[in-house]
Amino acid sequence: MSVDLSILDLAQVGPGETVTDSFAASRDMAQRAEQWGYRRIWYAEHHNMSSIASAAPAVLISHIAAHTSTIRLGAGGVMLPNHSPLSIAEQFGTLAELYPGRIDLGLGRAPGGDQKTFAALRRTIASAEHFPTDVLELQGYLRGQSRVEGVSATPGAGTDVPLYILGSSLFGAQLAAALGLPYAFASHFAPQALEQAVALYRSEFQPSDVLAEPYVIAGVCVIADDDEAVAAEQLLRAKRQRVTALFGRGRRFTDEEADAILSVPQGRQIDSMLTYVGVGTPVQVREYLDWFTDHADADELILASLAPDRTVWRNTLAHLAPAAIPSPTAAPSAG
Template sequence: MSTALSILDLATIAPGQSARDSFANSVALAQAAERTGYRRVWYAEHHNMGSIASSATSVLIGHIAEHTDTIRLGSGGIMLPNHSPLVIAEQFGTLETLFPGRIDLGLGRAPGSDQKTMFALRRNPASADSFPQDVLELQGYLSGRSRVSGVQAVPRAEGVVPLYILGSSLFGAQLAAQLGLPYAFASHFAPDALHQAVNVYRESFRPSEQLAEPYVMAGVNVFAAENTEEAVEQKTIAYRTRTRMFIKRGAADASYTDAEIDAFLASPNGRQLASMTTYTAVGTPAEVVAYLDDFAASIGADELILAHSATQIDDRVRSVELTGSAMAAAAHEPAVG
């Protein structure tokens, strides 16, 4: 398998654990990824979600960088409408200065939150409309070619902080193509427009200073274990837990049995939630790599960013290791025929 593999770490806080536990788990996950040949680990900006600890995304990236040596680290992504471009340029200029050659900046325009949280962030819902202009302003600060007269981002790193556009619709695909930036599609939770968006991106791509040809990344959920039954069990537990989290956000009591959760996911109301994880590789390392190979080929992906989603950290780390080792072995297999 020649497609590069990376990781999206959701920095989840498991039931009964703390945010500190989550950060320790993220360190262990990144170290496992570094050991087994993954290209990068990204962290996503979410707010007001009790089960996700990556709200201060740039701070978490710095913490993980202190505990790793070579793997690239970045945001998948920073929700730029929540911030001024100057502040993000300062944060990521600082990170690149401290950890040269290792920092990525993935950008999205979704709020990463609900209406009340948007208010708490002092965000205007219309701020997403200026996302393309904000990306260009940010790019100017990072490159030392500021679009705002008399304003520079300090510190500005000597090295390049590459930008990536994240999305789950045609808007992001068109913007990434127009700006000549890599495009990462969030197919791990929003699969519907994947193929159309990738086609639009490739057809509309304009070369840029950062990128000469289109570069496509796509998200996939992964549960790899020593045997298929164990992997399936991990997936079942993880997706039940995830469903409870979605329900709990709007309800005072979310104490549903496994049977009730399974019935909900099979119902018309639950099928949409279930369909969010359409792209899921589950099984032995060989089965997972075969799935990822087929998935990558279906869209011509240059890189897959994997969400290893088992509830227990030991299972997540093992999934990372098994998939990475199997990927490396497959890449060195001689061609047949």
């Protein structure tokens, strides 16, 4: 693997698990990932979703950082329309002061929930229209160059927390290019515009004092197991869970009901969401990731382990870890 590998941890709460169980699994994963050689772990802001526990990324990041030493940690991402730029500057400025040199801040403009949730957060859909100016305001706070006269972020000013623009459309690609910031594409769940967005970002990129050359992180789903059949079964289970999450409205479908929904056009959108999934044995998934790196024109991959089973979830990332991948220049074994 010629690019850095990172992890997107969705802090999933599986059937029969509690939120406490989810956080314990995330902490354990981060400690292992640090040893395995992953570059970073990101946590995404989601609201009103009983199966995802990362509603407060900054709090979760602080907990994980306190139990690790070197791995980079960040939000992938904070949905900026849900917040004021000043509050995010203060939160991530606090993290940067507590854990210097380890904090990232990915920014998205989606609400991270449905319209009722947006209203409960005391925001409106129109908040997303201010995303570009909000990014600049946030960047100013973190650099100690506030764009709001008389207002400074404490903590935050001077920490210069690295910013990443997240997206699944051409809008984010254009913004990241114009600001000279790295770009992370959400191809792990919204793959349709991947090639066009990355090409646009690279062609329109304007060098900045943050970044001299374009830098692309691409998300990809993975399930790896020594038994190829186990990996395939885990993918089917993951799809069934998404059926419940998207269409269940508070009820859990049986396997038969979920499979029936997956077979009709409404359910096939789940297959579309999961266009980029590496599934199979560790060797097969590594080969897939090599292909996907070229296909996405990516400088870094961020892996989302889809496996519902905690053991397969953890082992997937163990199998694919940089420390587990032989160097291409290593001499072949004599055995």
